[in-house]
Amino acid sequence: AAGVIQSPRHLIKEKRETATLKCYPIPRHDTVYWYQQGPGQDPQFLISFYEKMQSDKGSIPDRFSAQQFSDYHSELNMSSLELGDSALYFCASSFESSGRTYEQYFGPGTRLTVT
Amino acid sequence: LAKTTQPISMDSYEGQEVNITCSHNNIATNDYITWYQQFPSQGPRFIIQGYKTKVTNEVASLFIPADRKSSTLSLPRVSLSDTAVYYCLVAPRAAGNKLTFGGGTRVLVKP
Numbered sequence: 001a002a003g004v005i006q007s008p009r010h011l012i013k014e015k016r017e018t019a020t021l022k023c024y025p026i027p028r029h030d031t032v033y034w035y036q037q038g039p040g041q042d043p044q045f046l047i048s049f050y051e052k053m054q055s056d057k058g059s060i061p062d063r064f065s066a067q068q069f070s071d072y073h074s075e076l077n078m079s080s081l082e083l084g085d086s087a088l089y090f091c092a093s094s095f096e097s098s099g100r101t102y103e104q105y106f107g108p109g110t111r112l113t114v115t
Numbered sequence: 116l117a118k119t120t121q122p123i124s125m126d127s128y129e130g131q132e133v134n135i136t137c138s139h140n141n142i143a144t145n146d147y148i149t150w151y152q153q154f155p156s157q158g159p160r161f162i163i164q165g166y167k168t169k170v171t172n173e174v175a176s177l178f179i180p181a182d183r184k185s186s187t188l189s190l191p192r193v194s195l196s197d198t199a200v201y202y203c204l205v206a207p208r209a210a211g212n213k214l215t216f217g218g219g220t221r222v223l224v225k226p
Contacts, residue, residue, distance in 0.1 A: 034215060042202070042216040043159060056213050090158045102208060106158025113197050
């Protein structure tokens with residue numbers, strides 16, 4: 001079965017640079033979520049989109065922005081990168097119309113390292 | 116959101132049953148209990164969800180007492196590949212609900 005695709009899988013950036021992470025949800029899934037997981041920490045919700053509109057926002061820094069496109073893929077844009085942004089970034093998707101949005105499918109993650 | 120409390124870690128052996136209890140004393144009427152599993156460097160994976168009594172699927176069972184102030188995830192006959200962090204989440208079953216992870220249980224299955 002198709003899974004959530006994230007690219008790139010690994011990314012190394014320097015401080016103050018920008019990064020763009022991409023997420024391709026499972027076909028027919030209409031909701032995308034972004035989570036950040038720092039070393040030794042639990043995943044933290046950043047932002048979510050439903051039908052290309054932002055549906056919820058968590059502890060996402062102002063330096064970060066995200067959007068969902070017409071083909072339902074999503075991109076997380078990160079600017080002025082800081083060392084503390086080094087983390088695993090997960091994208092998840094769900095099918096809201098199924099009523100099972102608590103059952104989110106996570107991608108393999110993008111490991112961002114800021115040096 | 117209801118606060119949850121789980122053991123930080125548990126050790127078990129292959130073939131044994133593992134039971135992880137999660138306390139959620141201030142669970143609300145419309146809250147559901149959901150469990151996720153996370154392997155190192157992988158995204159969390161949905162295991163099971165329940166509201167009350169017992170729920171069973173091909174992976175695990177979830178036991179919820181009548182007062183719903185706690186729940187127990189039961190993993191039958193674990194194998195080495197069940198070594199992971201297990202998260203208990205309590206939240207309303209609202210559409211588009213974000214997942215709030217906190218303080219999972221690190222289960223180590225030994226040979």
